Amino acid sequence: MLLIKVGIGYDVHALVEGRPLILGGVEIPYDRGLLGHSDADVLIHAIMDALLGALALGDIGAHFPDHDPQYQGISSITLLEHVVRLIQEKGYRVGNVDSIIVAQRPKLAPYIMDMRMNMAKVLRVEESCVSVKATTTERLGFEGREEGISSQAIVCLIGFES
Numbered sequence: 001m002l003l004i005k006v007g008i009g010y011d012v013h014a015l016v017e018g019r020p021l022i023l024g025g026v027e028i029p030y031d032r033g034l035l036g037h038s039d040a041d042v043l044i045h046a047i048m049d050a051l052l053g054a055l056a057l058g059d060i061g062a063h064f065p066d067h068d069p070q071y072q073g074i075s076s077i078t079l080l081e082h083v084v085r086l087i088q089e090k091g092y093r094v095g096n097v098d099s100i101i102v103a104q105r106p107k108l109a110p111y112i113m114d115m116r117m118n119m120a121k122v123l124r125v126e127e128s129c130v131s132v133k134a135t136t137t138e139r140l141g142f143e144g145r146e147e148g149i150s151s152q153a154i155v156c157l158i159g160f161e162s
């Protein structure tokens with residue numbers, strides 16, 4: 001029997017000086033970056049929460065506690081590899097991912113393809129199965145004031161049960 005599961009994810013990180021801006025595993029030239037225990041890749045965090053949520057496996061904080069020194073400064077691509085392994089162990093593979101980054105600045109369009117390629121490799125799917133979009137909030141709210149960046153993701157997992 002073919003099984004379909006869906007999950008959603010949402011994350012926010014504050015924009016601060018003195019940190020690199022990493023989104024979808026791509027380092028984006030900018031005068032500020034996201035604050036976090038890991039590399040604070042808010043896009044990958046939303047996607048990981050969606051993947052875990054689809055199988056009711058909790059959230060990233062439960063799997064990678066933000067007080068555990070082993071995750072300090074860790075690349076979120078490494079964390080995503082772990083989550084994908086977990087999903088495969090449960091008998092599922094990724095069908096597709098759709099996501100959005102909410103950022104007033106910088107302009108992200110030039111980096112979207114690289115983000116999709118990075119994540120598709122780890123998710124073990126074609127790039128056409130990984131969508132990343134960007135929007136401003138027309139200067140409204142915390143993203144609009146450039147205090148932080150948020151991201152939302154939805155995923156579909158495909159599993160087989162005999």
Ligand SMILES: Nc1ccn([C@@H]2O[C@H](COP(=O)(O)O)[C@@H](O)[C@H]2O)c(=O)n1
Pocket residue numbers: 102103104105106107108109110134135136137138
């Ligand atoms: N940080 C961002 C935000 C948006 N974009 C691109 O610009 C388009 C227009 O954005 P609106 O918020 O005015 O709708 C959007 O569709 C994205 O393609 C971007 O590259 N980087």
Ligand SMILES: C[C@@]1(CO)OP(=O)(O)OP(=O)(O)OC[C@H]1O
Pocket residue numbers: 011012035036037038039040041045060061062063064065066067068071072
């Ligand atoms: C990713 C983890 C890893 O310790 O830390 P942060 O980079 O602070 O990110 P957050 O979105 O707060 O999720 C918690 C943690 O799992």
